[in-house]
Amino acid sequence: MTGLRERLVDRLTRRAPSVVEDPALARAAVALIVVPAPDAILLIRRAEREGDPWSGQMGLPGGRSAAADRDLLDTAIRETREEVGIALRQSELVGALDDVAPRSPHLPPLMVRPFLFLLTRRPTVIPNPEVADHLWVEWKSLAHPDSYRPFAIRLGGLLREFPAYHVSPVPVWGMTERILAPLVELLTAD
Numbered sequence: 001m002t003g004l005r006e007r008l009v010d011r012l013t014r015r016a017p018s019v020v021e022d023p024a025l026a027r028a029a030v031a032l033i034v035v036p037a038p039d040a041i042l043l044i045r046r047a048e049r050e051g052d053p054w055s056g057q058m059g060l061p062g063g064r065s066a067a068a069d070r071d072l073l074d075t076a077i078r079e080t081r082e083e084v085g086i087a088l089r090q091s092e093l094v095g096a097l098d099d100v101a102p103r104s105p106h107l108p109p110l111m112v113r114p115f116l117f118l119l120t121r122r123p124t125v126i127p128n129p130e131v132a133d134h135l136w137v138e139w140k141s142l143a144h145p146d147s148y149r150p151f152a153i154r155l156g157g158l159l160r161e162f163p164a165y166h167v168s169p170v171p172v173w174g175m176t177e178r179i180l181a182p183l184v185e186l187l188t189a190d
Contacts (some may be wrong), residue, residue, distance in 0.1 A: 004039045004187070005118055012116060018112075020099040026110040028043075029076035030062030030179070031088060032097070035122040040136040042125070045086065045170055046149040053069050053107050056132070058172040060114065060179065061086070072113045084134060087129055092117040100178050101189030103168040106156070114179045137167045142180065143188055 033042040048056045063079040065072060073096075077088045097114040125134045140163060141147055151164030151171040164173035165180060172180065 002102060005034070006035065007187055008034065008094055008116065012097075015186075017096045017113075018098040020111040021100055022101070022111065024109060025101060026066040026108065027072060027075070028063055028112045029065065029072040029079065030060035030112055030181070031076045031080040032060060032114055032116040032183070033080070033086065033088070033119060034116065034139075035119050035136065036090070037122070039139040040122075041139065041142065042084070042086075043135050043137050043168060043169075043172065043176075044127070044131045045133040045135075047130050049130075054174070056170070057176070058135075058168055058170050061131075062112070062114075064110070073115055076113070076115045083128055083131050084182065085128075086123045092119055094118055097179060097183060099135050100175050102175060109136045112175060116183075122170050135168050137181050141167045143184055148181075148184075 011148055022042045028045060042061065043058050045058050046056060046060055061080040065075045066078070069075045069078060073090070073093070080086050080088050093128065094116045097116060099111050099113050101111045102108070113147050120137065125135055147165050147167050150161040150164065151162050151173050152159055162173045163181065164171040164177055
């Protein structure tokens with residue numbers, strides 16, 4: 001899509017993100033990293049770990065806030081550096097997207113704030129042990145209507161369907177889908 005970068009800046013700087021202020025929720029942040037040639041977003045596949053409710057799922061670099069973090073932007077920058085070896089700069093920040101919290105009582109009570117960064121080139125990804133794989137998903141694939149369709153998974157003995165992006169070997173669903181879907185809608189609406 002021509003003008004994706006300009007559209008991102010224009011549309012994100014003209015809106016105020018929805019913020020979740022709930023002291024009962026732990027705080028976390030993720031980074032949406034957008035690169036050119038072709039326009040793409042970095043997704044990671046989380047490593048399989050016992051006790052991790054998001055084990056093996058596709059996601060975005062990020063994690064929980066630490067006491068040393070000044071704010072959630074600091075969290076997103078620190079976690080991205082730790083998980084994928086990319087040193088983001090505040091000058092690359094376009095803005096924040098709407099806060100997202102899990103809808104399932106089976107997931108940890110936390111709020112995630114997504115931050116979008118525009119980089120001028122595709123950086124080298126150096127995953128740490130928390131990251132099993134990574135993928136640069138082209139914007140045109142993410143925005144293509146055929147990529148967004150239901151995904152069925154067995155949870156708690158029940159077969160359930162969730163909206164998902166089918167742009168990688170593992171469907172992108174759950175909180176990551178809930179972060180990406182409004183962004184795709186915002187950028188494709190005329």
